[in-house]
Amino acid sequence: MTEVLSLLGDGMLLSLQPLNLMMIMIGVTVGLFIGAMPGLGSVNGVAILLPVTFLVPPGSAIIFLAAIYYGAMYGGAVSSVTLGIPGASTAVATTFDGRPLALKGRASLALVTAALASFIGGTVANILFTLFAPLLASVALSFGPPEVFALMLLAFATFVGLGGDDIPKTIFSICFGLTLGAVGFDQISGAPRLVLFEYNGFLQGIGFLVLAIGVYGIGEMLWTIDQTRGDITSTTPKMTVKGMATDAKEATKRGWKGTAIGSFLGFFVGILPAAGATPGSLMSYGVAKMVSRNPEEFGKGSVDGVAAPEAANNSASTGSMLPMLTLGIPGSPTTAILLGGMVIWGLVPGPRLFVDEQEFVWGLIGSFYISNAAALLINLAFIPVFIWMLRMPFTILAPMIFVLSIVGGYAATRDMFDIWLIVGFGIGAFFLRKFDYPLAPAVLAIVLGPIAEPTLRQSLLLSSGDPAIFFTRPVAGPITIIAIILILLPGLKLIRRKMGAHSKKPAQ
Amino acid sequence: MNFSKRMLLGLVGASVLASAPLTALAEDWQPRKPIDFVIMAGAGGGADQIARFIQSVAEQKDLTTRPLVPNNKGGGSGAEALIHVSTANDPDHTILVTLNSFFTTPLRQENLGIDIQTFTPVAMMGVDPFVLWVHKDSGITTLDEYVAKVQEMGGEYVMGGTGAGQEDSIVIAFMSEAYGLDINYIPYDGGGAVAKDLAGQQIMATVNNPAEAKGFYEAGDFVPLLAFSDERMPAYPDVPTLKEMGHDFSYYNQRAVVGAPGMSDEAAAYYQDLFTTIYESEEWQGYLASESLSPLWMDAAEQRDYWALQVDNHKSLLAALGE
Amino acid sequence: MRVGELITAGFLALLSIYLMWKSAELPIGYISGTGPGGGAWPFWLSAIMLVCCGFTAFNWWQGTTPASQSEDPVLDSHGWRSLIFVGGGIIVFVALISIISMYGAIAIFLFYYMWFLGRHGLALSLSMALITPIALFFFFEGAMRITMPSGLPFTDPVFNILYEIIY
Numbered sequence: 001m002t003e004v005l006s007l008l009g010d011g012m013l014l015s016l017q018p019l020n021l022m023m024i025m026i027g028v029t030v031g032l033f034i035g036a037m038p039g040l041g042s043v044n045g046v047a048i049l050l051p052v053t054f055l056v057p058p059g060s061a062i063i064f065l066a067a068i069y070y071g072a073m074y075g076g077a078v079s080s081v082t083l084g085i086p087g088a089s090t091a092v093a094t095t096f097d098g099r100p101l102a103l104k105g106r107a108s109l110a111l112v113t114a115a116l117a118s119f120i121g122g123t124v125a126n127i128l129f130t131l132f133a134p135l136l137a138s139v140a141l142s143f144g145p146p147e148v149f150a151l152m153l154l155a156f157a158t159f160v161g162l163g164g165d166d167i168p169k170t171i172f173s174i175c176f177g178l179t180l181g182a183v184g185f186d187q188i189s190g191a192p193r194l195v196l197f198e199y200n201g202f203l204q205g206i207g208f209l210v211l212a213i214g215v216y217g218i219g220e221m222l223w224t225i226d227q228t229r230g231d232i233t234s235t236t237p238k239m240t241v242k243g244m245a246t247d248a249k250e251a252t253k254r255g256w257k258g259t260a261i262g263s264f265l266g267f268f269v270g271i272l273p274a275a276g277a278t279p280g281s282l283m284s285y286g287v288a289k290m291v292s293r294n295p296e297e298f299g300k301g302s303v304d305g306v307a308a309p310e311a312a313n314n315s316a317s318t319g320s321m322l323p324m325l326t327l328g329i330p331g332s333p334t335t336a337i338l339l340g341g342m343v344i345w346g347l348v349p350g351p352r353l354f355v356d357e358q359e360f361v362w363g364l365i366g367s368f369y370i371s372n373a374a375a376l377l378i379n380l381a382f383i384p385v386f387i388w389m390l391r392m393p394f395t396i397l398a399p400m401i402f403v404l405s406i407v408g409g410y411a412a413t414r415d416m417f418d419i420w421l422i423v424g425f426g427i428g429a430f431f432l433r434k435f436d437y438p439l440a441p442a443v444l445a446i447v448l449g450p451i452a453e454p455t456l457r458q459s460l461l462l463s464s465g466d467p468a469i470f471f472t473r474p475v476a477g478p479i480t481i482i483a484i485i486l487i488l489l490p491g492l493k494l495i496r497r498k499m500g501a502h503s504k505k506p507a508q
Numbered sequence: 509m510n511f512s513k514r515m516l517l518g519l520v521g522a523s524v525l526a527s528a529p530l531t532a533l534a535e536d537w538q539p540r541k542p543i544d545f546v547i548m549a550g551a552g553g554g555a556d557q558i559a560r561f562i563q564s565v566a567e568q569k570d571l572t573t574r575p576l577v578p579n580n581k582g583g584g585s586g587a588e589a590l591i592h593v594s595t596a597n598d599p600d601h602t603i604l605v606t607l608n609s610f611f612t613t614p615l616r617q618e619n620l621g622i623d624i625q626t627f628t629p630v631a632m633m634g635v636d637p638f639v640l641w642v643h644k645d646s647g648i649t650t651l652d653e654y655v656a657k658v659q660e661m662g663g664e665y666v667m668g669g670t671g672a673g674q675e676d677s678i679v680i681a682f683m684s685e686a687y688g689l690d691i692n693y694i695p696y697d698g699g700g701a702v703a704k705d706l707a708g709q710q711i712m713a714t715v716n717n718p719a720e721a722k723g724f725y726e727a728g729d730f731v732p733l734l735a736f737s738d739e740r741m742p743a744y745p746d747v748p749t750l751k752e753m754g755h756d757f758s759y760y761n762q763r764a765v766v767g768a769p770g771m772s773d774e775a776a777a778y779y780q781d782l783f784t785t786i787y788e789s790e791e792w793q794g795y796l797a798s799e800s801l802s803p804l805w806m807d808a809a810e811q812r813d814y815w816a817l818q819v820d821n822h823k824s825l826l827a828a829l830g831e
Numbered sequence: 832m833r834v835g836e837l838i839t840a841g842f843l844a845l846l847s848i849y850l851m852w853k854s855a856e857l858p859i860g861y862i863s864g865t866g867p868g869g870g871a872w873p874f875w876l877s878a879i880m881l882v883c884c885g886f887t888a889f890n891w892w893q894g895t896t897p898a899s900q901s902e903d904p905v906l907d908s909h910g911w912r913s914l915i916f917v918g919g920g921i922i923v924f925v926a927l928i929s930i931i932s933m934y935g936a937i938a939i940f941l942f943y944y945m946w947f948l949g950r951h952g953l954a955l956s957l958s959m960a961l962i963t964p965i966a967l968f969f970f971f972e973g974a975m976r977i978t979m980p981s982g983l984p985f986t987d988p989v990f991n992i993l994y995e996i997i998y
Contacts, residue, residue, distance in 0.1 A: 044975055048974070066991040144707070175883070178872075189857065192584060203587045204581065229909060273701070323704070351707075393949070399865065399941050414579055416928065426918075432914065434832075435832075436898060462960040541994055
C-alpha cells in the first residue's frame with residue numbers, strides 16, 4: 001500500500017510539473033468545450049489526441065488524455081443546462097432539473113452544483129479506485145449477462161416514476177424508445193431487423209444522439225418558440241464572484257445528498273463494463289428522488305436532481321477506467337480508444353498491466369486527481385461565459401442551438417441520413433410534446449434497450465431458455481427481485497389511489 | 509470584423525503558398541481533402557485498434573499531406589460501412605479497413621446489392637489467426653480433454669463469440685463438425701466482451717484472436733488449446749494446429765485496406781504506395797509480431813483473386829452453418 | 832386540441848402496427864431452449880405501444896386528459912407561422928447541406944433566421960452568419976478532424992484552399 005501511495009504521489013507530482021500542468025490546463029479547457037458541444041464527447045477528444053501522444057513523452061501524453069477526459073465530462077453538464085440538449089447519454093438526467101433551473105434564471109446555480117458534484121464524484125471514485133481496485137475487478141467479472149440484465153431492470157424501475165402523470169403515454173414513450181433501439185440489426189441471430197421502409201439507412205440503427213438531439217435540440221426548441229411566441233425575456237442575472245459563492249453555498253446545502261448518492265452508486269455501476277455511466281447517472285437520479293424529502297421538486301429544478309446524476313456520471317466515468325486498467329477490457333468507447341493507445345505505447349492491456357506497469361497505472365490515476373481538481377477550477381472560471389451565452393437575445397441563441405444540433409449530430413454519426421432523422425424526430429417530438437407525451441423516457445430507453453435486450457437473450461441462451469436464471473444466480477437474483485418490487489410499487493400505489501378516487505366520486 | 513479581415517489575408521497568402529506544391533506535383537496524385545478512413549467495426553475492436561495504429565504510424569511519419577480520419581461504421585455487421593463506401597461521392601478520398609465481414613455480409617444480405625469485386629484493392633496488412641481458449645480453472649490443458657469435456661456435457665457446453673454467422677461462429681461450427689461436438693453458442697457484440705466473460709467464467713471457451721486474449725494469456729488465466737492457423741504460431745509454439753490434427757482447415761480474419769468502388773488509378777496507386785510504406789515500417793512489423801498477426805502480402809491482382817477465393821470459401825462455410 | 836389528440840393517438844397506433852408487422856419478419860415467439868426469437872423484443876413492445884394508444888383513446892373519450900378538454904386549436908395562426916418559418920427553415924438548411932456544403936448552409940440559415948425572423952440589423956446578421964461557419968470550420972476540421980459534407984463539386988476550390996490552411 002505504501003508503495004502504491006508513493007507511486008500515486010509520483011504521478012501527482014509529475015502532473016504538477018510546469019509543462020504538464022500547462023498541458024492539464026489546455027487539456028481541460030479543450031475537453032470542456034468538446035464536451036459542451038452537443039454530439040461531441042470525450043471519445044472525440046481522446047481520439048484526435050491519440051496520434052499526438054507519439055510526439056510527447058508517454059507520461060505527459062497520459063496526463064493530457066486524463067485532462068481532456070475530465071474536461072469533457074464537466075462539459076456535458078454545460079450543454080444540458082444552457083442549451084437543454086444532453087451532449088452525451090450520461091448527461092440526460094442532468095437536463096431533467098438543470099434545464100428548469102436555467103429557465104428560472106438559476107443557470108449559475110445549476111452549473112455550480114454540477115461542477116461541485118462532478119468534482120466530489122470524481123474524487124470519491126478516485127479514492128475508491130486507489131483503495132480497492134483489484135477487489136473491484138473481481139466484482140466486475142462476476143457480472144455476466146444475467147446480472148447486467150437484472151441491473152438494467154433496476155434502471156428501468158428507477159425511471160418508471162420519471163414520466164408524467166399520464167401513465168399510458170409514459171409507457172408508450174418507454175416502449176417506443178426501446179423499439180427504436182432494436183432497429184437495424186439483431187445481434188443474437190445476426191439478421192437485419194426493422195429496416196424501416198426497406199431503407200438501408202436504418203441498417204446502422206438509430207443512435208441515442210440522433211433521438212436526443214432531435215427531441216431536445218429541435219423539438220423542445222420549436223415548442224419553446226411556439227409557447228413563448230418567440231420572445232423570451234431572459235431573466236438570467238449577471239454573474240459575480242459573490243453570486244457564485246452564494247450559489248456554491250446553496251448547492252452544498254441543497255445538493256449534498258444527491259452528490260453522496262451519485263458518487264457511490266455511480267462508481268459501482270460504472271465499473272461494470274457492460275453497463276457504464278448512463279445507467280449509473282439515471283439510477284442515482286431515481287434513488288435521489290426516492291429518498292428525497294421533497295420528491296415533488298424533482299423535474300422542476302431540484303438541486304439534488306442536478307447533483308445526483310452529475311456526481312454519478314463523473315464517478316462512473318472514472319469507474320469505467322477500472323476494468324480497462326485491471327482487466328484490459330474497455331468499459332466505454334473512450335476507454336476502448338485509450339486501450340488502443342496503450343497498445344501503441346507498447347503496453348499490454350490485461351490483468352498483468354496492473355502488476356507489471358504500476359508506474360503507468362498509478363501515474364494515470366495520480367493525474368486523474370490533479371485533472372479533476374483543475375477541471376473544477378477551470379469549469380468554475382468559465383461559468384460566467386456560459387451564462388453570458390444564455391443572456392444572448394433568443395433570436396440569436398435559437399438559430400445557434402439549431403446549427404449546433406445539426407453540426408453536432410453530423411459530427412457524431414457522419415451520415416446525412418441521421419440528420420434527416422434528427423429533423424424528423426424533432427418535428428414529431430414537437431407535436432408529441434403538445435399532447436403531453438413525456439419524451440425523456442424514450443431518450444433513456446434507447447440507451448438502455450440495446451444493453452438490456454442482448455443480455456436478456458444471452459442469459460436465456462445460457463440457461464437453455466429457462467427464465468429462472470434471473471432469480472437463482474447469487475448476484476442477479478436479489479437485484480431482479482428488488483427491481484420487480486420497485487416496478488410494481490407505483491402500480492400498486494396507483495391502483496390504491498384510483499380506488500380512493502372512485503370511492504370519493506359518489507360523494508361529490 | 510478585424511478577425512475576418514485577417515482571415516481573408518490568410519486565405520490569399522495560403523492560396524499562393526498552396527498553388528506552388530500542387531503544380532509541382534501535377535502528375536503525382538495527392539489527396540486534397542482529409543481521407544475518410546472507414547472502419548468496418550465499432551470503436552475498440554480488433555479492426556479499430558489496427559486502423560488507429562495505422563493512422564498513428566501515418567501521422568507520426570508524416571506520410572500523408574491530408575490526415576486519415578478514422579470513421580467507425582460497424583452497424584449491421586459491416587453493412588453500414590459497405591454501403592457508406594460504395595456510395596461515397598468522392599471515391600478518391602474514401603478507404604475502408606476490412607475484416608471478414610467484407611465477404612460474409614454481402615453474402616448474407618444479398619439485398620444490399622454490394623459486389624465486392626467493384627472495390628479497389630489497396631493493401632493486405634496481415635491476417636489474424638484464431639485460437640481456441642479455455643479458462644485455467646477448467647483444468648483443461650489439451651484438445652483431447654476439451655473434446656471429452658464437451659461431449660460429456662452434451663449440449664450444455666457454453667462458448668461465446670462475436671456475432672452470429674460471422675468469423676467466430678464459422679470457426680466454432682467447423683470445429684464442432686470435425687469433432688462431433690454439441691456447443692451452446694452465445695453471440696456477443698465484440699471480442700472484448702467475449703474475453704471478459706471467459707475471464708469471469710460466464711462462458712467456458714472462446715475462439716478469440718490472440719490480440720484479444722493476449723493479456724489474459726500472459727496473466728495465466730487463459731489456456732490456448734488449438735490454433736486455426738496454417739502453421740504453429742511463433743508466440744504459441746506448443747499449441748497444435750487443426751491442420752496437424754488431420755483436418756484441412758485454417759481460418760484467418762483479414763486485416764486489409766480497400767478503396768471505394770470507382771477510385772481512380774492514380775489515387776489507387778497513391779494509397780498502394782502509402783500502405784506499402786506503412787506495411788514495411790518497423791512499427792507495423794513490430795505490431796504484427798507482438799499481436800501474432802501473420803503477414804500475407806499481396807499485390808492488387810492477387811488481392812482480387814484472394815477475394816474471389818474467400819467469397820467461394822465463405823459461401824460453402826455459411827451453407828454448412830445453415831445460413 | 833381535442834381532435835388533435837385523437838388523431839395523434841391514431842397515428843401512433845398505426846405506427847405501432849407497422850412496427851409489429853415489420854418485427855414479425857423475424858421469429859417473434861419463444862423458441863424452446865433458446866429464448867425469444869429475433870423479432871420478439873420489438874414485436875411485443877410495439878404491441879404494448881398499441882395497447883397504450885388504446886388507453887389514451889379511452890382517456891380521451893372519458894375526457895380525463897388536459898388536451899381532450901381543450902377546445903383550443905393545436906396551432907393558432909402564429910403557431911403555424913412559426914412552425915413553418917422555423918421548421919421549414921431547418922428543413923431547407925439540411926437540404927442545402929448536400930448542395931452548398933455544411934458551412935455554406937449554416938451561413939444562409941443563420942442569416943435567414945437572424946435577419947428575416949429575428950429582425951436583427953443587417954451588419955450583425957451578416958457578420959454572425961460569416962463568423963460562425965468559419966469558427967466551426969476551424970473547430971471541426973482543424974481541431975477535431977471531423978470532415979463535414981462539402982456539397983456538390985463546385986465548392987471544391989474553396990475547400991482545397993481551406994484545407995491547405997489547416998493541414
